[in-house]
Amino acid sequence: SLVSMRQLLDHAAENGYGLPAFNVNNLEQVLAIMQAADECNSPVIMQGSAGARKYAGEAFLRHLILAATEAYPHIPVVMHQDHGASPAVCIQAMRSGFSSVMMDGSLMEDAKTPSSYEYNVDVTRKVVEMAHAIGVSVEGELGCLGSLESGMGEKEDGHGAEGVLSHDQLLTDPDEAADFVKKTQVDALAIAIGTSHGAYKFTRKPTGDILAIERIKQIHARIPNTHLVMHGSSSVPQEWLEIIRQYGGEMKETYGVPVEEIVTGIKYGVRKINIDTDIRLAMTGATRRFLATQKSEFDPRKFLKEATVAAKDICKLRFEAFGSAGQA
């Protein structure tokens, strides 16, 4: 059944676990997530980006997620709008029946230029007022995702600020977070700790200087009752990079957010962990491998099935590691 984000995250906080929030664009991703959740009895957060809505169309995206609730009536599902760039986008999602929206006011409506703090408070509070009136949850974001390694905001691979960002923009300030939550009344807060969207997050296995897990502790100490959200949280499995390369793909050396670092984050109040890239890598690796080795197959269900199984395995590993397995 469809539930609000707040319900799931409150339960996660009470029971000390985290929930992966997987991005979805098509049938196979929805199937993979639901099969994994069913097998390990986990609640589910599925989220659609603006890009997902453009790819599938609003009606298909909505009905795919609603179909999941019909096929698996025993699994609680959140239908979440990822990175709403304006109140208008969030209103559209609410009208479509989404049970949760993200008002990403860390950037201006172009989704590239960093915003002022006042703008962020203003648009986020506006969305919270409307959403709460109809039982929809709201995630806000304070701080811009981007690399502490280079100081660069995101470019082609991800979304978000372009160009060089200051240390202040790249890390969420605990005092500002407290003021932001008080003024906006958001249900969950996405924080910036050095992660970025896409496959190219770190040029080496991250250590504390480029992945600021310590900052999560400081924010949590300041706002212990606020559910924290980590974006750009794919772990970028080296095994899948290897398989992609082995079967003709081109991927440079890169490192993601280690699962054990996320598990530490969960100890300090992280309740929602956004994952898109890991599913993309697994599906691409499985598809490349299948098509390269089964050269006479031409039924798309054959390689899509392989891709679905690969995505399902990733989902199960995350449900288990974050502790949401067994909580549905």
Ligand code: G3H
């Ligand atoms: O927010 C980033 C997610 O990975 C969605 O990516 O905009 O390419 O659908 P997308």
Ligand code: 13P
């Ligand atoms: P990844 O690119 O690390 O999977 O992050 C996805 C995300 O944060 C979606 O909002």
Ligand code: NA
């Ligand atoms: Na989100």
Ligand code: ZN
């Ligand atoms: Zn994100």
